[in-house]
Amino acid sequence: MNRIGIVVALIAFLVGLSVATFAELRVFLPAILRGAVVTVHVATLSIALFLLLSVVAGIGRAYGAAPVRWLSVLYIEVFRGTSLLVILFWMFFVMPEFGLFLSPVAAGVLGIGLNFGAYGAEVVRGALAAVPRGQTEATIALNMSAFRRMTRIVLPQAVAIMIPGLVNLTIELVKATALVSAVTLSDITYAAVQQNQLHFRTVEIFSITLMLYYCLAQFVRFGGAALEDRFSRHRARRA
Amino acid sequence: MIRFDKVLKAYGALEVLKDLDFSVEKGEVVSIIGPSGSGKTTVLRVLMTLEDIQGGTIYVDGEPLNRMDVNGQLVEASKAHVRRIRAKLGMVFQSFNLFPHMTALQNCIESPIYTQGLSKAEAVEEATRLLDMVGLADKAGHYPSQLSGGQQQRVAIARTLAMHPEVLLFDEPTSALDPEMVGEVLSVIRDLAKSGRYTILLVTHQMGFAREVSDRVCFFDAGKMVEEGVPGDLFGNPRNERLRQFLSKVLEAS
Ligand SMILES: Nc1ncnc2c1ncn2[C@@H]1O[C@H](COP(=O)(O)OP(=O)(O)O)[C@@H](O)[C@H]1O
Ligand SMILES: [Mg+2]
Numbered sequence: 001m002n003r004i005g006i007v008v009a010l011i012a013f014l015v016g017l018s019v020a021t022f023a024e025l026r027v028f029l030p031a032i033l034r035g036a037v038v039t040v041h042v043a044t045l046s047i048a049l050f051l052l053l054s055v056v057a058g059i060g061r062a063y064g065a066a067p068v069r070w071l072s073v074l075y076i077e078v079f080r081g082t083s084l085l086v087i088l089f090w091m092f093f094v095m096p097e098f099g100l101f102l103s104p105v106a107a108g109v110l111g112i113g114l115n116f117g118a119y120g121a122e123v124v125r126g127a128l129a130a131v132p133r134g135q136t137e138a139t140i141a142l143n144m145s146a147f148r149r150m151t152r153i154v155l156p157q158a159v160a161i162m163i164p165g166l167v168n169l170t171i172e173l174v175k176a177t178a179l180v181s182a183v184t185l186s187d188i189t190y191a192a193v194q195q196n197q198l199h200f201r202t203v204e205i206f207s208i209t210l211m212l213y214y215c216l217a218q219f220v221r222f223g224g225a226a227l228e229d230r231f232s233r234h235r236a237r238r239a
Numbered sequence: 240m241i242r243f244d245k246v247l248k249a250y251g252a253l254e255v256l257k258d259l260d261f262s263v264e265k266g267e268v269v270s271i272i273g274p275s276g277s278g279k280t281t282v283l284r285v286l287m288t289l290e291d292i293q294g295g296t297i298y299v300d301g302e303p304l305n306r307m308d309v310n311g312q313l314v315e316a317s318k319a320h321v322r323r324i325r326a327k328l329g330m331v332f333q334s335f336n337l338f339p340h341m342t343a344l345q346n347c348i349e350s351p352i353y354t355q356g357l358s359k360a361e362a363v364e365e366a367t368r369l370l371d372m373v374g375l376a377d378k379a380g381h382y383p384s385q386l387s388g389g390q391q392q393r394v395a396i397a398r399t400l401a402m403h404p405e406v407l408l409f410d411e412p413t414s415a416l417d418p419e420m421v422g423e424v425l426s427v428i429r430d431l432a433k434s435g436r437y438t439i440l441l442v443t444h445q446m447g448f449a450r451e452v453s454d455r456v457c458f459f460d461a462g463k464m465v466e467e468g469v470p471g472d473l474f475g476n477p478r479n480e481r482l483r484q485f486l487s488k489v490l491e492a493s
Pocket of ligand 2: 279280281411
């Protein structure tokens with residue numbers, strides 16, 4: 001599976017490169033690469049916020065005392081039920097009306113992180129629920145504290161279960177960063193649209209764009225696969 | 240050592256234990272038998288604090304488990320109180336419940352290190368001794384998924400013993416095992432029972448084994464203890480009609 005991914009990425013890269021070379025990539029590539037730096041910047045910060053919110057709200061909903069649980073549910077339902085683009089508009093164009101001025105990067109990261117965190121929280125909650133009840137009972141019979149039970153027994157097993165779901169969401173997130181061009185950030189998508197308006201190299205420019213997003217997604221996928229391996233070693237190693 | 244005083248356990252309207260009076264002396268080996276759904280597992284689970292009770296009191300070593308004595312008044316027990324009493328109890332589950340992400344050795348040292356404050360070296364030494372005792376010295380580095388059911392249950396027993404409980408609770412410890420693995424687990428339990436170091440409460444469908452190792456056998460039916468006695472009497476001369484029916488069914492099956 002991984003090998004196929006590498007081969008496809010390589011082919012896409014070579015095709016993109018030859019098409020771009022043919023079209024004098026020097027003209028528009030630098031601007032698009034500057035856009036890629038913005039995309040990676042926004043994506044990295046958003047992923048950090050997304051993972052944090054997923055774990056906090058997921059655990060809050062699964063195990064929190066009543067007020068924490070209701071807050072988690074409220075957050076999850078509000079942000080799952082609303083469009084990311086509209087949330088981004090709110091962060092950047094509406095919040096200033098209430099005196100909150102966010103930079104474009106802050107608005108983008110906050111909007112994306114909050115939106116994906118709501119989905120991630122459900123993945124985390126599902127994973128926690130999938131750890132068998134008998135595991136908790138064993139920790140009680142062994143007189144372990146609630147904190148040890150969570151950190152040493154339940155979470156490590158839940159992490160192995162939640163990784164595929166979170167990796168999926170992370171890939172979605174990377175691609176969804178294209179929406180931040182709507183709040184004036186010059187990311188890959190914004191740069192591509194702009195360069196296309198300047199040079200009318202539609203095929204070349206959007207081939208490069210496609211390839212860049214694909215490469216970023218592959219990067220996340222390989223990272224996720226490595227993590228998954230690491231956390232389910234005990235299942236893989238059958239004698 | 241253990242005393243149930245009018246213990247009531249209910250799930251909604253369903254009363255699973257009905258004003259149960261039941262006690263076990265220190266060092267005694269007691270088997271609980273009875274039809275499915277009669278409340279045998281529940282007796283162990285409320286004792287292990289896996290379930291709360293709706294009425295009555297459970298005493299461990301003379302102290303109430305679910306409540307505590309503050310200036311002569313019984314009040315809701317604090318977490319610290321429950322943990323202190325619970326340290327005297329250890330439970331072996333029907334489905335082992337080993338931690339799948341830890342090796343056999345790690346399973347046995349996890350709680351001793353964090354709950355009893357043992358150094359890692361001390362915990363490893365003790366766990367190694369116990370794994371050797373259950374005949375699994377060479378499997379210390381194996382994950383549960385690499386072990387047979389019988390081996391997993393023996394690791395679970397070692398893990399329980401590593402906490403130095405005074406009372407051992409076994410809930411049908413061989414029911415989830417393939418027949419050829421039942422013997423190896425029973426032999427470990429037999430040694431524990433014969434050692435005289437533990438008070439043992441064993442829920443089982445292995446009538447032959449119950450007869451062999453028990454000081455006393457209790458027959459449960461519909462949330463009550465209906466008959467109890469030394470194995471010879473209870474199996475040889477059952478008085479209760481329900482017990483007679485139960486025994487003839489079990490004998491038919493085997
Ligand atoms: N969590 C639960 N919710 C509702 N009923 C339960 C629950 N656990 C057990 N019971 C019921 O309690 C009764 C006694 O169960 P149990 O102690 O497991 O019986 P045994 O171990 O003797 O087969 C059964 O009728 C069972 O259906
Ligand atoms: Mg049972």
